[in-house]
Amino acid sequence: MTYVIGKECIDVQDKSCIDVCPVDCIYEGGRKTYINPNECIDCGACELACPEVAIFPARKARGNPEWEMFTADQAAFFTQVLPGRDAPLGDPGGAGGFGSLGVDGPLVAGWGRD
Amino acid sequence: MSAGPDDVRDVVVVGAGPAGLFATYYAGFRGLSVTLVDAQSEAGGQITALYPGKLIHDVAGFPAVTGSALVAGLLSQAKEYSPRLLFDTDVTGLERYDDGTFGVRAGGRDPLRTRTVVFATGVGGMHPRALPVGHEWHGRGVVYVVPDTAAHTDHDVVVVGGGDSALDWALALRPVARSVTIVHRRRAFRAHAALIDRAVDEGIVLLTEAEVTAVDGDHRVRSVTVRRDSGETVDLPADTVVGALGLLSAPTPFPEWGLEVRQRKAVVDSRMQTSVPGVYAIGDASTYPGKVALIATGFGEAATAVNNAAVHIDPGLSLMPGHSTDEELAPPSTRTGQVPVVATARRDET
Numbered sequence: 001m002t003y004v005i006g007k008e009c010i011d012v013q014d015k016s017c018i019d020v021c022p023v024d025c026i027y028e029g030g031r032k033t034y035i036n037p038n039e040c041i042d043c044g045a046c047e048l049a050c051p052e053v054a055i056f057p058a059r060k061a062r063g064n065p066e067w068e069m070f071t072a073d074q075a076a077f078f079t080q081v082l083p084g085r086d087a088p089l090g091d092p093g094g095a096g097g098f099g100s101l102g103v104d105g106p107l108v109a110g111w112g113r114d
Numbered sequence: 115m116s117a118g119p120d121d122v123r124d125v126v127v128v129g130a131g132p133a134g135l136f137a138t139y140y141a142g143f144r145g146l147s148v149t150l151v152d153a154q155s156e157a158g159g160q161i162t163a164l165y166p167g168k169l170i171h172d173v174a175g176f177p178a179v180t181g182s183a184l185v186a187g188l189l190s191q192a193k194e195y196s197p198r199l200l201f202d203t204d205v206t207g208l209e210r211y212d213d214g215t216f217g218v219r220a221g222g223r224d225p226l227r228t229r230t231v232v233f234a235t236g237v238g239g240m241h242p243r244a245l246p247v248g249h250e251w252h253g254r255g256v257v258y259v260v261p262d263t264a265a266h267t268d269h270d271v272v273v274v275g276g277g278d279s280a281l282d283w284a285l286a287l288r289p290v291a292r293s294v295t296i297v298h299r300r301r302a303f304r305a306h307a308a309l310i311d312r313a314v315d316e317g318i319v320l321l322t323e324a325e326v327t328a329v330d331g332d333h334r335v336r337s338v339t340v341r342r343d344s345g346e347t348v349d350l351p352a353d354t355v356v357g358a359l360g361l362l363s364a365p366t367p368f369p370e371w372g373l374e375v376r377q378r379k380a381v382v383d384s385r386m387q388t389s390v391p392g393v394y395a396i397g398d399a400s401t402y403p404g405k406v407a408l409i410a411t412g413f414g415e416a417a418t419a420v421n422n423a424a425v426h427i428d429p430g431l432s433l434m435p436g437h438s439t440d441e442e443l444a445p446p447s448t449r450t451g452q453v454p455v456v457a458t459a460r461r462d463e464t
Contacts, residue, residue, distance in 0.1 A: 016300055020277065022164060022363050023237055038377060041237045041398065042407075043164050049277075051302050091377070093365070 001059055002037035003046055006070045008054035009033055010111055017046035017055065024094040027077070029104045031111070034077040038091045073107035080106070123147045123198075124427055125420065126218045126228040128205050128366075131159020133397030133412035134234030135188035140420040141232075142195020144435050146427070149198040149228070151205055151220050153239035155259075157192075158185035160398075163240050163361050172410050184409075204239060208371040208393070216392065229392065230423040233380060234416070235366040236398040243359040245274060248329030248338070255335025256355045260286060268292050270351040272338050274326055275358030276300055281309040283356045288316050295319040295350055297326055297340055321348070329355060366399060376401050386419035392426050394419035 005017070009032035017033055018026045025039035026046060035046070037058070047055040061067035078089045082103045092098070103109070124146035127137045134150060135157060141148035156162055161170075161181035169178045176184070193199075200220065207219035208231065217225025242258035249256065260266065263286050271291045273284045276298035284294050296313070301323050303310050313320065323343035329352075330337050338352045365378045373388045373395070374381045380388045380395035382402050388395050396415035398407050405411075424431050 014300060016276075016304060019299070020304070020360050022160075022240065022361050024362060041160075043160060045164055049304050051300070093378070 001042045001057065002040035002074075003035050003042070003044065003055050004058050004061060004067065004071045004074050005033050005035060005046075005050075006054045006056060006067060007111070008052040009050075010108060011113065012052055012054075014051050016049040016051060018095065020045045020049040024096050027089070027095045027098060028100040029077065029108065030100070030102045031104050031108055034074050034105065036078055036089075036091060036095075037075055038078075039093065069107055073105035076107075077105040083109075122215055122227040122229060123149050124228065125149075125230050125232060125423055126151065126216075126226050127232045127234060128152075128218065129159060129234035129236055129397070129399065130154070130157040130189075130199075130201070131234060131236050131397060131412075132161060132184065132188055132409045133236075133416050134159070134232070135185070135192045136413050137232050137234055137396060137416035137420055138192040138197050139188070139194060140417050141423075142192075142197055144420055144424050146420070146424060148195075149200060149226055150192065151200045151203050151218065151226070153202070153204045153241065155202050157189045157201075158182070159236050159240075161185055170409065172408060174410060174413075205235075205366075210372075210390070214392065229427045231393045232386075232416075232419050232423065233366065233368075233388075233393070233395040233399050234397045234412075235395075236363075238363040238365040240361040240363045242357060243362045245326070245355070245357040245359065247326050248335075248355055249357075251329050251331065251335050251355070254333065255331060255353060256329065256357065258357045260356065263287055263290050266291055266354050269353035271295070271354045271356065272297060272326070272350055272352045273356040273358055274298075275356075275360070276302075276322075277304045277358065277360060278306060278309060279360070280356075280358035281305040281313055283358055284313055284318050285309065285316065287354075287356070288313075288318055291354075293319070293351075295321060297321045297324050297338075299323070299325055324348075326355075368395075384418075385422040386415050387422060387426075392423070394423060 011031050023041055025036045027034045058071050061071045081088055125141045125148045127134045127150045130152035138148055138150045166182040168181050171178050203221035205220045209217035216228050216231050219225050266287055267290045269291050271287050271294045273280050273296045284296050288294050324340050326338050327341045328339040335352055338350050340348045368375045368380050379401035382388055382395050382400045386394045386396050396419050397412035421433050425433050
């Protein structure tokens with residue numbers, strides 16, 4: 001199980017979630033942050049820390065089309081080959097070494113700008 | 115000085131979260147000698163580190179219990195049989211000896227000799243997150259915990275972070291320090307509003323949307339440079355810099371110790387035994403088909419691991435311990451007619 005970062009994060013990226021994640025599993029994309037579903041330990045610290053109230057547990061997404069889309073996009077961020085890369089990110093075991101990856105999952109990359 | 119045979123324990127439990135605490139109790143209950151080791155300074159693992167005040171709703175027998183009350187009950191229960199408790203102790207290695215016993219390397223001492231090991235290491239040992247700038251001054255003015263506030267008397271103190279722990283350290287040091295400044299990267303604090311109000315009342319300076327960009331000194335820290343998002347740069351005198359950026363866990367290095375893993379978790383069978391006979395893994399540290407990682411299941415895994423460990427040590431023993439309601443097996447506290455400790459913890463909730 002994992003938590004998911006939704007649309008409220010897009011173009012805000014406060015990154016408080018990254019500060020509090022005890023396993024360093026939140027990765028910084030171009031327009032929002034992404035939680036690695038395999039590395040997340042489901043502690044919920046990020047949900048409480050997010051000032052945008054952008055984060056929800058994946059188990060609550062079922063039946064909510066928007067949350068289901070963001071859950072899928074978050075998974076795709078790690079399983080698909082992102083623009084400018086040769087291989088999927090996979091499960092690197094920590095975001096520390098990456099900094100901003102500068103790119104996004106397909107849903108977020110095409111998300112309209114306010 | 116090497117450990118004599120008298121020092122060989124039946125079980126070493128690594129990790130004092132809920133699963134490890136219950137395994138420790140259970141080992142005593144089964145008549146096994148046990149040592150519990152944890153990297154943190156107090157019991158509770160993830161519960162204590164991440165959500166002590168949260169209500170937990172899926173522990174059998176408790177419609178709702180706070181994390182801290184549950185941990186208090188588990189710790190009291192674990193102490194029923196006087197286990198050896200080693201906190202602030204990192205486990206750094208696992209050795210196997212020819213006679214089938216193990217050595218758990220912990221805290222730079224001689225290996226803890228034991229017949230079986232139960233890893234209840236959760237997501238790994240938790241440690242304070244290092245400051246991105248200034249960590250090299252650790253021990254020379256940069257600290258991550260403040261065991262003795264008096265040691266910072268008349269210091270100019272800079273606390274880095276925006277959560278409850280940052281405010282807690284700042285408020286603890288305010289009465290003795292010359293000055294206390296909190297530097298936080300974000301606009302808003304995560305800490306409880308009441309703590310922030312108190313900090314302002316007590317003259318603590320809050321610098322938000324600001325980052326420490328340099329730490330300077332001679333043989334110890336003397337000043338920090340802070341850059342605000344507005345572009346302004348401020349130099350602050352600093353005798354003490356407190357890193358309060360939360361905790362970060364490091365996965366337990368099971369592969370280095372010869373244990374099979376899947377997604378960083380030790381693979382176990384239905385006995386909770388890892389790929390190394392005599393070594394068990396329970397709770398979040400373990401995985402098997404159908405695994406559900408909950409406190410509730412961790413308790414069952416603890417009992418399964420310890421009963422199987424008992425049989426591993428002495429194959430003549432029964433896997434089943436007998437029922438805890440049998441008189442001769444009843445825990446000491448209930449024999450003397452005291453109120454069970456968990457019930458006390460529960461009462462505190464109402």
